[in-house]
Amino acid sequence: MSVRKQARTQGGRPRDSRVDEAIASAVRELLTEVGYTRLTMAEVAARAGVGKAAIYRRHATKQEMIFDVLLPDKFLAVAPDRGSLRADLAAVIAEIADTMASPPGGTVPGLLADVHADPALRDRFVERYLGFQRQTLAEILDRATARGELAVRPDPAALNALLVGPVFAWLFLLRESPEQLPTLTSALLDAALALTGAALPAPSR
Amino acid sequence: MSVRKQARTQGGRPRDSRVDEAIASAVRELLTEVGYTRLTMAEVAARAGVGKAAIYRRHATKQEMIFDVLLPDKFLAVAPDRGSLRADLAAVIAEIADTMASPPGGTVPGLLADVHADPALRDRFVERYLGFQRQTLAEILDRATARGELAVRPDPAALNALLVGPVFAWLFLLRESPEQLPTLTSALLDAALALTGAALPAPSR
């Protein structure tokens, strides 16, 4: 998935998948050790035991390299029916929170800044991250509608912002502890459900 | 506020305030024209008709310069009582949204990334942005408590994340239009109030 220029059909020596892995490992190590800004291509190459050309054959720029390495290929690819809108949304929030909290240090903010600076990276981001997220939320809303759980169908983008935004803010604006994310996401879930006009968990109060 | 190193006592030629203005204007122009990443100090100096030394006499780094230029000194400094929790929160959300939507292009994400990379900038950010925000929210919650509007007093950090996060996500993650922010913030207000356990405008109760 992270291949930039696929070999036409055949011919020539094939890409060595161990190189891909070595690059990915080196990137992850260096992000942890020195952070997003101080990571250099020369050091990635040296750490991976690989030439710089091998990296640039796979990734057009340093930013795309980090993006490709960090974004899991299967991000939100499946959204199995968990039986209720609340359970479906809880699963989505959990995966979003996990994806954001996992990368080391200032990686996510750094990447986001680069997404805004580089149109190519933006396209990649829309295609591989936003698209899946949007699609998954749409499916969940469809299912909730079918179940009759929704009084009103909320704007998907607003729901998306409501779910993903507070998690991002908690981690990267307020710099609060990731350990307490579950507390946040639980409150978040209540707020989101309130928005849907769905039955509030009033009985429990 | 943006002065880095104040003249000890006196003596010597005083700072020329037209230089400050020229720098600020040049920064704003260049952020609009080329974006956060491609803005260079040499170009700021040239555009402002100023030497680089004059810039560094005022701002320690490029990041602090942009931060100083963009962040209004009076951000959230006052939070007058608007009579109800809803009105108070609405005012806060509006100011947050305005602060985020105003700077050109990818400035906010770029700045956020640098805040995560540079401890000095982080301190500045906490002191000049987060602190005011936190304090304002605390005041608002105090007033609401005094008014008896709060069934439960929510965690201030969680409330903060809930308010600021979706706005950030709307603008910088989903890259949705700033024109439709009011729609988002209105829904956001409902969600936040739901969290406070305040009376919802829901007919279902």
Add this chain to the structure above:
Amino acid sequence: MSVRKQARTQGGRPRDSRVDEAIASAVRELLTEVGYTRLTMAEVAARAGVGKAAIYRRHATKQEMIFDVLLPDKFLAVAPDRGSLRADLAAVIAEIADTMASPPGGTVPGLLADVHADPALRDRFVERYLGFQRQTLAEILDRATARGELAVRPDPAALNALLVGPVFAWLFLLRESPEQLPTLTSALLDAALALTGAALPAPSR
């Protein structure tokens, strides 16, 4: 002659002589088109419709490849007795001049620089160029001695330098026109004969 590593005995597919020709042609074309320095192995391979391995199977380095392609195998190999010292020397000068003037552009200076940088190429150069030249000159001097044409037997190396040097200088230091080489070589012949103490065609004696 240009084969680097001869197939041990036999077995396997034999070398394809059309590959040799294609490489030689591509090298000559590219030397003309882009010059010695900008000629790359990848481009030679592409132009020849050949893999890089096929080139390296025949020539150890880029420099040896060019050397092998350009230096005629039979350079100065024969020096038939032309009847007089003057005629013999004239023939040698002519061949030297031809060898130097034929290759395109800056090939000869480029090759000379590499001869000084690479010991292996230097050996090749001594063996295939200098040696033949030295040996030929020695034969010519022997014959002239036998004919009684020499008042003094000049140092072979000095004579060599006197013959080859001005031609090289004319072409590659002064960058004068190759068309006027005959004028130079004719004067050169007189100067060389003067050195040998042979009878000058001077009416002044």
Add this chain to the structure above:
Amino acid sequence: MSVRKQARTQGGRPRDSRVDEAIASAVRELLTEVGYTRLTMAEVAARAGVGKAAIYRRHATKQEMIFDVLLPDKFLAVAPDRGSLRADLAAVIAEIADTMASPPGGTVPGLLADVHADPALRDRFVERYLGFQRQTLAEILDRATARGELAVRPDPAALNALLVGPVFAWLFLLRESPEQLPTLTSALLDAALALTGAALPAPSR
């Protein structure tokens, strides 16, 4: 003389001449230690204790840098009358021989190859080396004519080639010892004078 882009008129920090010297020294050291081909800009900068930008501010390319450092500014600039054609030519040959024999290793061949590859360098070479040489020879021939030493006025270019060529060939084609250059140049002088149709040193024979 080696300045690439002269400061317009005034303003700004002036070039530091110690940087020029440090670069020149580093280049000379490295040419001796590792040779023309293996000299790298990064190592020159490191050795000189200088940033790469400081080098490129003065010299457009690596080749120009070496050329600028090695070619003495005053090369053949003066050709004082030494009383006779023979003495004048002897002085010229000596200076040419010295200029060629001084630089380390394969520097001269390397530089010559680059002169043929790079038009900008070629112009520099013509202007700063060939031009002076040509002009000096013309002056010497003028003086000899005035003295009545010349039976025929030889082609300046041919004379130039005859003088400089054998020295070059001795050193860089035949790779003979520089110690024995005086023997060569003495014979060369005789040959050159023979060419001029001047009175040969016949009396001494």
Add this chain to the structure above:
DNA sequence: ATCTAAGCGAGACGGTACGTCTTGTCTTAGG
């Protein structure tokens, strides 16, 4: 009316990363 300390524009400085390029070797699949 000087003196003096600091500001000013301009631009050179050391350092460092980027992304490109080339060389000579190695690895496929196929003849």
Add this chain to the structure above:
DNA sequence: CCTAAGACAAGACGTACCGTCTCGCTTAGAT
């Protein structure tokens, strides 16, 4: 074992930018 295609490790190149420093000059307030 040869072939074409092309990936591989290594490392130099020239560019760009940052934040500091140096030049000659200007501008005030203190003497």
